[in-house]
Amino acid sequence: MEMSGEYRIPAPREKVWAALNDPAILKACIPGCESLDMASPTEMTAKVVAKIGPVKATFTGKVHLNDIVPPESYTISGEGQGGVAGFAKGGAEVKLTPDGAGTLLVYHAKAQIGGKLAQLGARLIDSTAKMMADQFFAKFAELAGGGAEDETDTAPAAAAVSAAPASAGTAAPAPAPAATPAAAPRTSAPPAGAATPPAKSGGIPSWIWIVAALALALIVWKLKA
Amino acid sequence: MGMEGIGQRVVRKEDKRFITGKGKYTDDVKLVGMTHAHFVRSPHAHAKVVSIDSAAALAMPGVIAVLTGAELVADRIGNLICGWMVHSKDGSPMKMGAYPAMAPETVRYVGQAVAVVIAETKNQARDAAEAVTVEYEELPAATTVAAALASDAPQLHPEAPGNRVYEWSIGDKAATETAFSGAAHVVSMDITNNRLVPNPMEPRSAVANYDSGDDALTLWTTSQNPHVARLVLSAFYNIAPEHKLRVIAPDVGGGFGSKIYIYPEEIVCLWASRKVNRPIKWTSDRTEAFLTDAHGRDHVSKAEMAFDADHKILGLRVHTYANFGAYMSLFSSSVPTYLYATLLSGQYVIPAIYAEVDGVYTNTVPVDAYRGAGRPEATYLLERMMETAARQFGLDPVDLRRKNFITSFPYQTPVIMTYDAGDYNASLDAALKAIDYAGFPARKAAAAARGKLRGIGFSCYIEACGIAPSKAVGSLGAGVGLWESAEVRVNPVGTVEVLTGSHSHGQGHETTFAQLISERLGIGIDQVSIVHGDTDKVQFGMGTYGSRSGAVGMSAIVKAMDKVEAKARKIAAHLMEAAEGDIVIEGGEFKVAGTDKKMPFALVALAAYTGHNLPDGMEPGLKEGAFYDPTNFTFPAGTYVCEVEIDADTGKTEVVNFVAADDFGRMINPMIVEGQVHGGLAQGIGQALLEGTVYSDDGQLMTASYMDYCMPRADDLPSFDLHHTTTLCPGNPLGIKGCGEAGAIGSPPAVINAITDAIGHNDMSMPATPAKVWAAIHGRAAAE
Secondary structure, three states: OEEEEEEEEOOOHHHHHHHHOOHHHHHHHOOOEEEEEEEEOOEEEEEEEEEEOOEEEEEEEEEEEEEEEOOOEEEEEEEEEOHHHOEEEEEEEEEEEEEOOEEEEEEEEEEEEEOHHHHHHHHHHHHHHHHHHHHHHHHHHHHHHOOOOOOOOOHHHHHHOOOOOOOOOOOOOOHHHHHOHHHOOOOOOOOOOOOOOOOOOOOOOOHHHHHHHHHHHHHHHHHHO | OOOOOOOOOOOOOOHHHHHOOOOOEHHHOOOOOOEEEEEEEOOOOOEEEEEEEOHHHHOOOOEEEEEEHHHHHHOOOOOOOOOEOOEOOOOOEOOOOOOOOOOOOEEOOOOOEEEEEEEOOHHHHHHHHHHOEEEEEEOOOOOOHHHHHOOOOOOOOOOOHHHEEEEEEEEOHHHHHHHHHOOOEEEEEEEEEEEEOOOOOOOOEEEEEEEOOOOEEEEEEOOOOHHHHHHHHHHOOOOOOHHHEEEEOOEOOOOOOOOOOOOHHHHHHHHHHHHHOOOEEEEOOHHHHHHHOOEEEEEEEEEEEEEOOOOOEEEEEEEEEEEEEOOOOOOHHHOOOOOOHHHOOOOEOOOEEEEEEEEEEOOOOOEOOOOOOOHHHHHHHHHHHHHHHHHHHOOOHHHHHHHHEOOOOOEEOOOOOEEOOOOHHHHHHHHHHHHOHHHHHHHHHHHHHOOEEEEEEEEEEEOOEOOOOHHHHHHOOEOOOOOEEEEEEEOOOOOEEEEEOOOOOOOOHHHHHHHHHHHHHOOOHHHEEEEOOEOOOOOOOOOOOOOOHHHHHHHHHHHHHHHHHHHHHHHHHHHOOOOHHHEEEEOOEEEEOOOOOEEEHHHHHHHHHHOOOOOOOOOOOOEEEEEEOOOOOEOOEEEEEEEEEEEOOOOEEEEEEEEEEEEOEOOOOHHHHHHHHHHHHHHHHHHHHOOOOOEOOOOOEOOOOOOOOOOOOHHHOOOOEEEEOOOOOOOOOOOEOOOOOHHHHHHHHHHHHHHHHHHOOOOOOOOOOHHHHHHHHOOOOOOO
């Protein structure tokens, strides 16, 4: 599946940046995030408990950052393993631009899910990912923006769900490394996909991954910085 | 004929326990010290298994063992077999890849087991399975025949280049080409038969118990054929020799073919029980059933039919691609060949037929026989063709069929089968009368006035049941004979136990088989018990599938009863000092014709067991066995007519009238026959309207629960209008043809023919969902 969307964070880019540099904030924002660790400046691992319809599982994921252009953009790719719940993998391009007093975050993502997630959760993934994205950004806006909330009028989740047809380019350049754990020191924990793993394939969207990707991306950013 | 004899609508004896919660199913088995198995399954459709780390799982509470495919191999547990050898047209044997019970190196479909966790409780096993870490190296996957045959397709098995299992053919190619070259009209169609998931009400289950004292194993399992299971487990999988392995298939809640096969889970539970020296239970959950029960159908065909100027059929040419899934299941090879292409003559005189069938591996669940097994695919193809041809010719579809009906018997088709008896006009006439065909235009107009599109569709099906003459199937590649066995044991008090090799998993044998005994001896069915499903109790038998239990299983009982009756007559004649030929059996009594001498059957039985006064040289006892091997298949046939009304605004199809006129030969219990037809029709209408198995391109099963796989419910179905015409089957002593699959075989084309008639658009695939029908009505591409 492919999807794209945008969120407006009610804080100036510097502030967003600072928040992105704070693992504690990211961990607090990712729904169900139990741990978030940096394995290297371009790789992190995370453990997230997610529930998609009838499937509840602990996903461990590993995320990679590529094409990092410090305050503006990067590509994030990763995969999460949920044990018997299945897997998710994918990638996203994320861009930050100043938008008045706030910051606009735009992403385009591709993802694939498998196993029980696909079997039972496929039709629920859109809504679950939307919910998780809402939760993430609501919390992030609160923590990064100090509470200001009017932010995204139409932007939030709604926007996120608008499918972007073409733009297959997204994660394309970067994905390879993600798939190859070898690329990064295997240090610490398991994989990292930040929040959740990516979502599904075959035409069925999976927002989860996006959320995860976004979270990761943010994290990465911070690291980058 | 008594009140409970042949032809009576006797209420089913077994239903009392089924509807009062007293059924005894495999999952009801509880043994002291029993452990529970949970399988770790691949989330990938195609991948190398790089490593399996079970350390964390082993440390969890209650975990006894985590076993993998590598250990199966080390213990020399055999790969799963396919029991029917089919040869390609070039004479080469089919090409099969190894099918291990748990994948040691490569997984080839989502859901394939790679490891099993044995724990004290079911939940502990489930939790621990989540802690087993399997590292995979993903490979590209192919889920459709087209994808698997593409030049750049991933290769599933090194043994099967190009993912081709076989390229088989039947019929006379040259004669068929000649027929087409002389044709006045040729009708051609591309036809897809959708993949189905069987969905018996009871999921599969196995309880394996290793008794170290006797070094013997017992398996309770949801099987349609426990003796075949024991044979295969013993002879091919190296589980235990047959005398050290008991297989019990207790009450089984439906099978539809999916419980014929010996699955990896039973093999693993048996092997693991010996390894951990504890009993082990495994019961499938519903999504596991979607992921592991053998699926059905999944054919893609190109068909062409040649007609002369008078619309008589000259020839039929078919090329079918059968999706076998990732491995060859037990009887999978026979389904799209000998159970399919041999029925392509349908009810019609078709002088020349040539069919090619290519079997193809894909990264999907293995596909095997499912209610009808090949015959629904043949019927759907032919009956869609006939309806399409009639529309192209501007003929009434009834007239086109009637013009081409086979009317004299026996009839030798160009594709092996010899039809023994039938009257296709009779069932067509009965169906037309019941549906009020003449009144259809008025009903259509009335529907139009209500804003509905009404259509009518026909299906004149034939199937081959009574599977099967052993010599014939042996010559076609079957690894087993398909006879049946029976033993009739008369107890000293005159009650009767019938031990049958057939297996009842919903068919009502405990009632119908007892009705046969009641018919023969005049005793009540409450005096008769039917014993089946336990290899320690019952002599070797072949089980139940292919609508064979009446035609083959009961014929074996008839043969055993003949012997019992002959001996009982001798005893009665001796005791009553009469000539054996004068003994008449009536109402449970043995009478001397023309006199008032008589004695109850119970006294004859008692005399046989006391042995005090038997004819000189006669052995005591009254118990006889028999094996019956049929001489031919049986050929149930009939006409189904479906009327639908479609809401053009929503595309929703409602089946408003459904007539089934079947010729099943003799019916033992018409009520049970009707129940079988009702169930079959529901499944066939489900296939036509609702059920579709969807894989994503990368091999994820998207329809793995009832949230996404739509089963037919009562409100999707009309009140069926059933009729029977009867020509007795000359091939077996009771004249039975079989009724278990007809409904599922005959109904799908009737529904689709009705829908396409209603919307005036001939192109419609199954399932005909509202989205597809709406798109067809409005000339849009259907959104999948």
